[in-house]
Each structure stands twice: as C-alpha cells, then as structure tokens.
Amino acid sequence: MGTITKAIEMLNYFSHRRPEIGLSEFVRLIGRDKATVHRHLSELERNGFLEQHPVTRAYRLGPAILRLSGVRETTHPLRSVVRPIVTELAQEVGELVHFSLLQGQTLSPVFHADPKMHGTQVHFDEAELLPLHATASGLALLAFAPKKLTDRVLAGPLERFTESTITDPDILRDLMEKVRETGCSKLEQGFDNEVSSHGAPIFGPDGELLGALSIAVPHVRMNPEKSAAIREALKRGVMKITRSIGGNIPPRHAGKWGTDA
Structure with missing residues (x-):
C-alpha cells in the first residue's frame, strides 16, 4: 500500500x-x-x-x-437526481431505502431516506462503506459485475460481520446466479444481526455497472408478503433511477426490472 x-x-x-x-x-x-x-x-x-x-x-x-463534493455534484449530478426517487420509494414501502456507488471493492453510500413510520428502525450511516459479499446491495452488484471484479472479491479475505455472514465463495456464487435470474437479491442478517435487505444493480449510460439500490428492513418485520412487495417496489425504483441518470440496462438483462430504461 x-x-x-x-x-x-x-x-x-x-x-x-x-x-x-x-x-x-x-x-x-x-x-x-x-x-x-x-x-x-x-x-x-x-x-x-x-x-x-x-x-x-x-x-x-x-x-x-x-x-470537491460540490464540484462532483455540479459536473456529474447524482445525489440531487436520486434524492426524490429514493425518498418517494421509502415513503411508498415505509422502510429505509439507500443508493450506493461502486468504490473499488466496496459500495459507497450516496443517499438514503427513512420515513420512520415504525417504532423499530434500521440504523444507517452514509459514511460507512458497504462490503460486497455481506450486503444485499453488494450481492446484487456482484451478480452483474465483470468476472474480474467478482473473482477478486471472492478470492478474499471475506470478513465475517455476523454469524449469518456468508464467507464461502461457492455459496456466494450460487446466490449470485439466482440474483441474475430474478434481478433482485435478498440477504438476512449478513451485515447487521437486526437487518434483512433486498438489492438491485444500477447501470450507467454505457451499460456500465454503477452501484446498487437497496431496501433495508428490521429482521423482525420481514415476512413473505413484505418481501414480495419490496421486490416489486425495488424494480420500479431501478427503472426510475436508470431513466433519470440516462442509464441503459444491457440488452442481455433487459426485462429483469421492467422495460424501456
């Protein structure tokens, strides 16, 4: 270093x-x-x-x-673009929603919104980098990432954050395959013992992988009905952000989150 x-x-x-x-x-x-x-x-x-x-x-x-933050946002606006979409999605599902950008082998949070509709809430720190192998947003990104990045991340070391953190590369590859089929990921208590999350990738103008959108819920409040509703809301959020940033979903993945991104 x-x-x-x-x-x-x-x-x-x-x-x-x-x-x-x-x-x-x-x-x-x-x-x-x-x-x-x-x-x-x-x-x-x-x-x-x-x-x-x-x-x-x-x-x-x-x-x-x-x-430098001001220069970045003025020349390549992103936070101001995703803020209303993330906020609207959070109000719709009644849970915390966050958008993050790929930074090396981690995700760097850009913006999050929590409607605080429940007594039990997810704690989220926008200054904290998110590991790719232990978060739903990270898993969603890995599933659609170039092989070079995926191999580098899975080669480890893979830190264990909770007892439920998956550190077996083969299990992670199996999960990634399922995410590629459905377009959305789900991880329970992988980064935080009290949180379950869903995630989906976000692509840029040239179809390049930019980051991920995720919805996080206190684990005690997660159930099959809420999970299904979150997946549908997440797909709508992916399409809205993709359109707003002028992004393009690669043709081989068309239809996973909607149409005409």
Whole structure:
C-alpha cells in the first residue's frame, strides 16, 4: 500500500458516529506508529482534507472535502437526481431505502431516506462503506459485475460481520446466479444481526455497472408478503433511477426490472 493510499485511507474512518478523531485514537484504529500517523494527518490537514478542532486538537473533515463534493455534484449530478426517487420509494414501502456507488471493492453510500413510520428502525450511516459479499446491495452488484471484479472479491479475505455472514465463495456464487435470474437479491442478517435487505444493480449510460439500490428492513418485520412487495417496489425504483441518470440496462438483462430504461 503506497504512502498516498495510506493517508487517504484514513478519511474513511470518519462517520456520523465518529466525526472527530484524535491522534491517539487514529494510532489505535490504524495500528501504525505514532510518527507515521501524525505525518499523514499533517499532510491531509495541509491540503485541506482535514482540520483540527481549536480546543481538543482532534481531527475532522476539512473544507477541501466540501469543495470537491460540490464540484462532483455540479459536473456529474447524482445525489440531487436520486434524492426524490429514493425518498418517494421509502415513503411508498415505509422502510429505509439507500443508493450506493461502486468504490473499488466496496459500495459507497450516496443517499438514503427513512420515513420512520415504525417504532423499530434500521440504523444507517452514509459514511460507512458497504462490503460486497455481506450486503444485499453488494450481492446484487456482484451478480452483474465483470468476472474480474467478482473473482477478486471472492478470492478474499471475506470478513465475517455476523454469524449469518456468508464467507464461502461457492455459496456466494450460487446466490449470485439466482440474483441474475430474478434481478433482485435478498440477504438476512449478513451485515447487521437486526437487518434483512433486498438489492438491485444500477447501470450507467454505457451499460456500465454503477452501484446498487437497496431496501433495508428490521429482521423482525420481514415476512413473505413484505418481501414480495419490496421486490416489486425495488424494480420500479431501478427503472426510475436508470431513466433519470440516462442509464441503459444491457440488452442481455433487459426485462429483469421492467422495460424501456
């Protein structure tokens, strides 16, 4: 892992639950020596990717993140495009819906909506990268991903997040085959013991795989009727997002989620 990668990787430790991180905590999280961690933090701060709290001296995301985020959304709008679709879908099914983009061998959340219609809700952190093998959205993406990416992910290591996380490559390949047939995935308690989810892939203008749309439900509330309703809603969501971003579903997969994407 190169020096630049090691430094940038540190940004992924920030989340809604961990908005500020001190030097000592970074050392503990990353497992590198204090001098190296401090050097990387100083470089990130010097370039505006981090800033320090004036009192606690803990690090938080800096102004460069905002500037680059604004450039991305202005030149390649996505969050603003999917926001109304995801929000409408969440209201329709009464459950949390999220859209994520492929980032290396993970999914990076872009936007989520939760109508909060029930007492029991799914906790979702948009700053948390989602593993491809342990989430419904990840499995949906793997099912339609190029063989090179699939082989690389399944070659491991495949982290176990719960007792139900599937880490056997052969079982995952069987599940992927079923997803390719139906267009939608389902995983129960693979990433979170209390959550069951369905997912489906999203394709871009050239038919390239961009990411995935997913609906997450507290496991105690999942049943066959809700599962069937979620699958139908998910397919409608896939078509709406595909049309809105100017995407094209590859001809070999036409009809799995609807028609005339």
